[in-house]
Amino acid sequence: MAAVGTELQPSRRQLASRRRLPLRQRAAKVGGPYLLILPSIVIILAVLAYPIYKLFELSFQTYQLPQLIHESHHKLGKAPVWVGFANFAKVFEDHQFWDVLWRTIMFTVVNVGATMILGTAIGVLLTKMSKPLRVVLSVVLILVWATPQVVGITIWNWLFDQQFGVINYTLTKLHLGHFVGHDWYTSSWQGFLVVTCVVVWGAIPFVAITMQAALTQVPDEILEAAAVDGASGLQAFRRITYPMLRPILVILTSLSVIWDFQVFTQVYILRDNRPEPWYYLMSIFSFIESFKVHNFGLGAALSLITMLIMISVSVFYIRQILRIGDAK
Amino acid sequence: MTTSSVRATQPLRRAPRKSGAVAGRHTKSTANAIGVVLLVVMAFPIYWAIATSFKRGVDMTKVTPKWFPFPGTLLHYRDAWHKAFFLSSLRNSAIIVGLTVVIAIAAAFLAAVAVARTNFRGRKAYIVLIIVIQMIPQTALIVPLFVVLSNFHEQNQLIGVTFTYLAFILPFAVWTLRGFVANIPKDLEDAAMIDGCSRFSAFMRVTFPLIAPGLVATAIFAFIQAWNEFTFAYVIIQDNSKETATVWLASFITQEQVDWGGLMAGATMLSIPIVILFLLVQRHFATGLTAGAVKG
Numbered sequence: 281m282a283a284v285g286t287e288l289q290p291s292r293r294q295l296a297s298r299r300r301l302p303l304r305q306r307a308a309k310v311g312g313p314y315l316l317i318l319p320s321i322v323i324i325l326a327v328l329a330y331p332i333y334k335l336f337e338l339s340f341q342t343y344q345l346p347q348l349i350h351e352s353h354h355k356l357g358k359a360p361v362w363v364g365f366a367n368f369a370k371v372f373e374d375h376q377f378w379d380v381l382w383r384t385i386m387f388t389v390v391n392v393g394a395t396m397i398l399g400t401a402i403g404v405l406l407t408k409m410s411k412p413l414r415v416v417l418s419v420v421l422i423l424v425w426a427t428p429q430v431v432g433i434t435i436w437n438w439l440f441d442q443q444f445g446v447i448n449y450t451l452t453k454l455h456l457g458h459f460v461g462h463d464w465y466t467s468s469w470q471g472f473l474v475v476t477c478v479v480v481w482g483a484i485p486f487v488a489i490t491m492q493a494a495l496t497q498v499p500d501e502i503l504e505a506a507a508v509d510g511a512s513g514l515q516a517f518r519r520i521t522y523p524m525l526r527p528i529l530v531i532l533t534s535l536s537v538i539w540d541f542q543v544f545t546q547v548y549i550l551r552d553n554r555p556e557p558w559y560y561l562m563s564i565f566s567f568i569e570s571f572k573v574h575n576f577g578l579g580a581a582l583s584l585i586t587m588l589i590m591i592s593v594s595v596f597y598i599r600q601i602l603r604i605g606d607a608k
Numbered sequence: 609m610t611t612s613s614v615r616a617t618q619p620l621r622r623a624p625r626k627s628g629a630v631a632g633r634h635t636k637s638t639a640n641a642i643g644v645v646l647l648v649v650m651a652f653p654i655y656w657a658i659a660t661s662f663k664r665g666v667d668m669t670k671v672t673p674k675w676f677p678f679p680g681t682l683l684h685y686r687d688a689w690h691k692a693f694f695l696s697s698l699r700n701s702a703i704i705v706g707l708t709v710v711i712a713i714a715a716a717f718l719a720a721v722a723v724a725r726t727n728f729r730g731r732k733a734y735i736v737l738i739i740v741i742q743m744i745p746q747t748a749l750i751v752p753l754f755v756v757l758s759n760f761h762e763q764n765q766l767i768g769v770t771f772t773y774l775a776f777i778l779p780f781a782v783w784t785l786r787g788f789v790a791n792i793p794k795d796l797e798d799a800a801m802i803d804g805c806s807r808f809s810a811f812m813r814v815t816f817p818l819i820a821p822g823l824v825a826t827a828i829f830a831f832i833q834a835w836n837e838f839t840f841a842y843v844i845i846q847d848n849s850k851e852t853a854t855v856w857l858a859s860f861i862t863q864e865q866v867d868w869g870g871l872m873a874g875a876t877m878l879s880i881p882i883v884i885l886f887l888l889v890q891r892h893f894a895t896g897l898t899a900g901a902v903k904g
Contacts, residue, residue: 312722312726313722313726313728313731314722314728315718316718316719316721316722317718317719317722317723317734318718319714319715319718319719320715320716320718320719320738320778320782321734323711323715323771323774323775323778324737324738324741324775324778324779326771326775327753327756327771327772327774327775328741328744328749328753328775330752330755330756331749331752331753331755331756332744332749334752334755335744335748335749335752398646401642401646402643402646405639405642405643405646406643408635408636408639409636409639409640409643410636410640413640413643413644413647414643416647417643417646417647417650419887420647420650420651420654421650422883422886422887423651423654423879423883424650424653424654425832425886426832426836426879426882426883426886427654427875427879428835428836428838428854428857428875428878428879429836429838430838430854430857430858431657431857431871431875431878431879432653434861434866434871434875435653435654435656435657435872435875436653438656438657438660438866438868439653439656443669443671444668444669444670444671444673446656446673449671449672449673481650481653484650538742538743542745542746544745544746544747545838545839562745563745563747566745566747566748567747570748570751576751579748580748583744583745583747583748586745587743587744587745590743591740591743594739594743597739598736598739601735601739601783602732602735602736
């Protein structure tokens with residue numbers, strides 16, 4: 281393919297200089313990109329524009345059960361009232377909000393850290409280990425990746441089961457403590473340990489397989505040249521491998537932050553759809569305020585705050601994306 | 609003092625070639641050892657799920673766990689197979705996944721070409737849009753989304769679920785494909801056109817084969833997302849006859865109890881198509897995610 285390209289290049293240049301685009305083609309060239317992005321924009325906006333608008337609107341309204349009834353059966357209930365930033369003010373005055381925010385940040389840091397460290401380690405190991413083992417490990421990673429989230433959560437719940445869980449049995453047998461009949465959810469520290477197991481276990485394959493692919497794209501010749509020039513392994517890593525991997529590390533870390541900051545299903549299902557207040561993360565807090573307390577305005581405000589925090593944290597990510605995304 | 613200085617100078621004194629060979633063998637066995645440990649940790653939950661699916665009821669709830677499912681039973685698989693709505697849920701998932709993959713690939717490919725090849729006005733805004741979309745907490749959108757679908761009369765419809773999935777899958781799909789398109793030199797296509805190809809046939813003969821792995825990678829991503837999604841399918845669909853495979857699977861979990869055997873058997877059956885697909889195209893998928901990020 282490359283050979284064909286180089287062979288043809290001179291004749292292309294000669295011709296291109298002679299050719300001028302007719303007006304119609306030039307118009308198509310300007311309008312073209314917009315036609316190309318149109319289908320994706322239409323789908324995204326058709327599905328999400330109104331929900332996003334509604335999310336903003338709700339966050340500035342008093343919107344509870346009477347208002348919900350008013351919208352579905354006209355004249356009954358009460359109309360939503362515009363209250364400005366009252367919902368946001370209420371959120372910021374609430375002690376629980378700061379507790380939940382702090383918990384969510386800690387949870388995200390621990391989970392993203394564990395995911396990135398273990399995922400990268402497995403990615404590196406995959407490039408270094410012997411072939412049969414690599415194939416087996418790859419298959420296992422794919423199996424984990426392909427496991428539906430609901431199933432993954434249920435499997436871990438079964439592993440940590442109070443009565444018949446393998447983990448309680450094994451820990452007791454290894455003399456690491458008395459775990460017979462141990463309930464992992466009475467302490468929120470231990471409960472979040474279970475959640476972290478589920479989240480990190482499910483997230484590792486994506487990071488590991490991507491890192492492996494990224495590592496194989498670092499050309500061997502450069503590393504060999506560095507070795508010949510007397511660079512130590514550490515130096516080669518710092519000066520060559522790391523700079524080349526940096527963009528992909530930024531992207532993976534940012535995506536992990538986005539996903540882990542929004543963790544919902546894992547906690548919700550592990551706690552039998554009734555999470556106690558000390559298991560609230562931002563997404564759960566917002567969900568409970570909306571659907572259990574029926575204070576939809578406050579729930580929407582919480583969601584928007586979550587989103588703004590994520591956007592401000594991902595400024596680096598967005599910049600990286602815009603940098604590598606320049607058209608060629 | 610002495611030892612530290614010796615250690616510090618050691619790498620310089622060694623001949624690079626020899627040290628590489630020794631370190632290589634050493635690294636490999638260490639890597640293998642750590643690899644085995646991680647392999648066991650990652651694999652155990654999967655093993656335990658599959659083992660449970662073959663265990664007899666009495667063996668499942670033993671204080672001393674039965675590590676191997678012998679003597680086993682196929683009863684759970686028979687139960688899962690005959691459980692109401694199994695085949696219809698598979699068909700519904702197949703329809704939703706099929707539509708999602710085809711439309712996502714087509715729309716994402718067009719957008720990827722625009723983003724990778726042209727510098728149109730509003731390009732950065734478009735990129736920021738597809739990134740920010742991924743940061744909206746999905747649980748916050750459930751209710752208003754349901755309202756939108758009702759307005760289009762698409763609540764309780766497979767097509768409503770399909771479009772919901774598309775809105776969330778498209779951003780990532782556009783981004784993955786962009787990397788592939790950006791990696792293909794534009795000159796290649798121009799050259800084919802000079803040689804007498806039309807733009808269309810130049811595209812089909814030169815560009816398309818090079819992008820094919822990227823299309824496969826993106827298709828797999830869309831496939832997994834759509835096949836595994838639970839929350840939106842659960843909220844949007846009310847009829848049991850229209851439920852998707854994951855919603856069907858969740859019916860093994862009720863307020864009173866969890867049918868572990870049936871759940872694990874059902875989950876194992878639902879994972880088979882994905883695992884086969886994944887094994888076929890895994891390499892393309894991984895390259896697809898990094899294309900453009902490392903090289904570009």
